[in-house]
Amino acid sequence: MDWQGQKLSEQLMQYLLLGSALIAFLTGYIMSSYRMMLTIYLIGVVITFLFTVPDWSFFNRHPLEWSELKNPDMPSSRQLKLRQQQAAKKAAKPQPKR
Amino acid sequence: MHSFVFRANAVLTFGITVLAALCILASLSDSFHSSLPDINLQVLNVDVLQRLSNGNDEAKLTLHISADLRSVFTWNTKQLFVFVAAEYETQKNQLNQVSLWDLIVERKEDAKIDLRRRNKYGFVDQGSNLRGREFNLTMYWNVMPLTGGIFTGSKVLTGFRLPSEYTR
Numbered sequence: 001m002d003w004q005g006q007k008l009s010e011q012l013m014q015y016l017l018l019g020s021a022l023i024a025f026l027t028g029y030i031m032s033s034y035r036m037m038l039t040i041y042l043i044g045v046v047i048t049f050l051f052t053v054p055d056w057s058f059f060n061r062h063p064l065e066w067s068e069l070k071n072p073d074m075p076s077s078r079q080l081k082l083r084q085q086q087a088a089k090k091a092a093k094p095q096p097k098r
Numbered sequence: 099m100h101s102f103v104f105r106a107n108a109v110l111t112f113g114i115t116v117l118a119a120l121c122i123l124a125s126l127s128d129s130f131h132s133s134l135p136d137i138n139l140q141v142l143n144v145d146v147l148q149r150l151s152n153g154n155d156e157a158k159l160t161l162h163i164s165a166d167l168r169s170v171f172t173w174n175t176k177q178l179f180v181f182v183a184a185e186y187e188t189q190k191n192q193l194n195q196v197s198l199w200d201l202i203v204e205r206k207e208d209a210k211i212d213l214r215r216r217n218k219y220g221f222v223d224q225g226s227n228l229r230g231r232e233f234n235l236t237m238y239w240n241v242m243p244l245t246g247g248i249f250t251g252s253k254v255l256t257g258f259r260l261p262s263e264y265t266r
Contacts, residue, residue, distance in 0.1 A: 006099035013109055021116045025123055032173035034124065034244050041120060045113045053105045 005059030013052040020044020124174050125246025133169040137253045138162075139182060139235040142214060147228060147265045155228035157221040157260055160214065163199065167209040167239055170251065178203040179240040180211070184221055185254075186233035196221050198235075230262035 001009065020041055028037025075083075099105055139161065146158035167178060181200035188194060198217040203209045221228075238252045 001100065009105060010099050010108065013105070014112065017109070017113055017116050021120055025120055028124070028173060029127060034173050037120065037124070041117065045109070048113070049106070049109050053102060053109060055102070 001055050001059045002062045002064060004062040005055075009052045009059055013048055016048040016051065017044065020048070121245040125243055128172055128174050128243060128246060131172045133167075133251070135170055135239070135251070135253070136166040137237050137255075138164045139237060139255045140164075141235070141258050144261055144265070145216065147261055147263075149226060149264060150222070153226060155223045155226045157228055159198070159217050159221060161199065161217060161235075163211055163213045163215075163237075165209075165211045165237060167203065167211070168206050170239060170241060171206040171209060172243075174243045174245065175206075176204075176242045176244050178209065179242065181238050183236050183238065184233050184258075185236055186227075186231050188223075188225070188227045188231075190225070194223065196223075228260050229264065231260045233258050233260065 021044070024037045024040035024044065027040055028034060099108065141159050142162050143160040144157060145160055146156070148156055150156050161182070163182060165180070167180065170178060179200065179202055182198050184196045184198055186194050197219050198221055199215075200218065201211065203211075223231075234254050234256045235258060236252055236254045238250055240248055240250050242248050
């Protein structure tokens with residue numbers, strides 16, 4: 001899920017839950033059935049879960065674009081770090097006695 | 099919102115918060131409800147007025163309990179606890195309350211009550227103050243909501259009097 005997708009997912013989750021709560025309360029109050037309110041709200045939560053929790057394809061419409069390497073031959077910072085670590089290891093090794 | 103578990107957690111926690119808000123709203127909606135219960139209590143007969151061996155007075159009454167509490171029910175009402183108390187004043191105590199009868203009403207259809215019967219619980223005074231005593235009959239109903247606090251309604255019917263002599 002990309003950054004835009006995460007934002008969309010969070011907003012969808014909030015609106016869907018608040019919307020189903022509103023519908024549930026009004027229906028329950030008008031039909032004067034508390035059980036009806038709870039059932040509708042529970043259905044709303046399940047729908048929200050299915051809609052916003054899995055990594056659906058519409059959450060991945062804005063993939064991150066990395067900038068091009070300025071100098072492709074230059075070793076990456078990771079490679080440099082590895083080299084430094086190896087050098088340090090070598091230096092730390094005790095010299096064999098003659 | 100970067101992972102499945104994180105999003106699932108977010109839906110469930112926000113979902114429960116909204117559910118709590120729904121319950122609070124539902125219990126608030128009860129305060130806009132006004133009920134007009136129709137209540138009538140009568141003493142059809144004083145069957146017995148006697149002094150018990152321990153010196154206390156006891157009365158046995160035949161009551162006519164007629165009440166329509168259907169308008170008390172709302173969508174947020176779990177059940178009603180209805181009881182009738184005899185209330186009277188003596189020299190020693192300003193208010194004496196004796197519960198004579200009670201009923202748990204779980205459904206709106208059952209909230210229309212029309213009964214003629216002897217008091218369910220003994221009308222016993224802690225002393226010998228019942229002869230010629232004037233008393234009130236009060237019907238109380240505790241409303242137990244599905245969510246929210248219990249609240250109580252009552253109606254007082256005045257002007258009942260016990261006979262001035264023991265019947266046995």
